[in-house]
Amino acid sequence: MRNLRGNRNFIALLTAQLVSSLGDWSTSIVIPVLLYKYTGNSATTAVLMLCRFLPALLANWIIRGLQLRFLNPVAIMRVMDLIRMLLFPIFIVATAPWHFYVLTFVTYLCSAVAKPCSLSVVKLCCESDDLASANNLLGAGQNLLMLIGPLIGGILYASRGAAFVLVLNSATFLVSFLILLRVKVAHSGPANSAEEAWGRHGLYRDVLRLARSYPQIVLFIVVDAVSGFAFGALNTLIPAGVQLRFHNSAFIYSALLSSLTGGMLIGNMVFQRWFIRFKLLRVYLVATSVALVFFLLSGLATMAALAAVFLAIVGLCNSMQDVVLATSVQAAVEDIRGLTTVFAISESLAAVSVVVSSALLAVLLQKVSVTTLTILVFALATGGCVVYCLLHRRALAT
Template identity: 30%
Template structure:
């Protein structure tokens, strides 16, 4: 009997070679998703002296395909061999990222960004589907959590590493190494099985798909809309998560007013070096990493309070950066070092705004609803990332880049302070209710 029980217990995920291989490939591929970001901003914003609207459109070219083609990419991942779909996506991105080396006009960058973003979208649902093929159902929640951590960390490490590469070796080498990252990821993926490993799980998934989606395109569209609405309803019903999502989406929106126009701000400094942007982005990434590693150790404050404080910190730093450039136009080494330090503090604020929300979402989302809830959150965050640069471009064009930064800073600071005050008010109200209940019941 003991032997039978031992056989039924799945081994640790670290012994699942297919899973470890997939996560390794994902880590390298996700890193490549973000490695090129700083190089493109430096190329377009500083070397080519692009206008605020051209910089805004650069951001939109990377974000819009994620918002518009996500459902179609998911449907494709359900119909073809996921292993080869991921390898094909990596292969295409090797060529596309390599094309940035030869881009000499801004419309070349637009086209390449759109193409790369399309294949970024294809990779993610194929990877998520592959998880279900190689991980037992009992370990799926743990596997999804590990995959989410890798994805979030790549958003932190990628731009920071890209900033260091641009500062140390130049833009071209950043594109070369980015292209190489997709090559390495594609080669690693050759070692995962192409066929399903967990047969029982795959049969259940197929059975559910047929019952809910049917075999017709209209049925699949209805199922997708139904799943989307279920994700929204679940978010609204989860304690703290729905309101925290509103805070984070607003914070990302306000942050993008300024963040999307950082290159324009730096151009106000005479004789600006392209290395400064790289070091600032790297410093921001380091700050976010520090916050991510320390946020769990600070247990006295709740997740929502940490988010509010992080948002306020971002606002104070961004507003200060705008004022420094406005009152210190002839910046030298001192101003450069101060800006790098401010970006590091902004990274800490970003970490305290985002990481607690991710933890809160993981803790309160039921496992069967993970995909729908996280998909809905991703769509909302993408919408904020799209709207922010548009408003930022409008502000910079109408009033100038320094007022846009100060406006962004004020909005973020007020948003964070307001949310901390509301959260404390709710907590005091709950404590008062509990005390009154105790007096009535005599407990």
């Protein structure tokens, strides 16, 4: 941690991420409110949420194309910041639902491209012993802004209007771009044949290479996607369960979401204080197991306070999962093009898991109770993780 304080490249990266995330999370509540204001139809906001998840499926192809043009991860992040800086003010004049859908899809596509790049830049900026602390700091900053950003956005929206919040978000991306100009990394393009192999022969070849060369990393990614089926289901199960079980559902729903996000922030503190010294794979598997158990308990809880505590523990474990996954991939994959590709594949699989679970449960809720669905999702996610780990015991032993 002490080494990071004097690491100018990492401090610049961290600052840029915090500034842009503040604007992003501030507008996360404003754009759905604007859309509902124009349409009066809650179904349009559901489509908007879909437009936030789907771009991660395409991020890998965008990254591959940009890397083949010899753009390093920092340069790609700068391009994504400039695009978002230009797009967010257009929301001010958007009036039709499809305007919001297109703008949301493109801005979140930029975010989906920038995230794998930022994780690759961490490896370029930091020594191997500092990777876990660096990822944890980035995660803590993101989780803090996820917690307070919507509140700030709501206050600014109520006092200054939507246009002010959207222009402010645009300005944060300009500031982020300027800060990223200070990040100087050695990597400027493909340096050897190994790097050139990544991204030049199609996604299928990249996935095969990943499976053959990094079996333990594949285990991390697959378990993350399979367990993510349960955690993605929370998008559907929490609001449905709150409406069925509790009075004053709007307040309790917001309280449960705050508990989940607050737990993620606490998880970063707990990881840095107690778990950073342990073997990463062990921490990951324990965190995943505990998160799945408390996911089940949160879905069965009949008291709002208990559900909030259980969801906080889920969030705590989820944040540790994220840090361990990022650190493990950074430590295993040497070349930067391959590293960015692996992160993009991981993000795509996680997005598929969330979209499938959310859509499937939205349909099943018409016929199956929340309690039954919670148990079913827990069984599928836990069983899938256990079966995959048993089939790949060698990866666990490496």
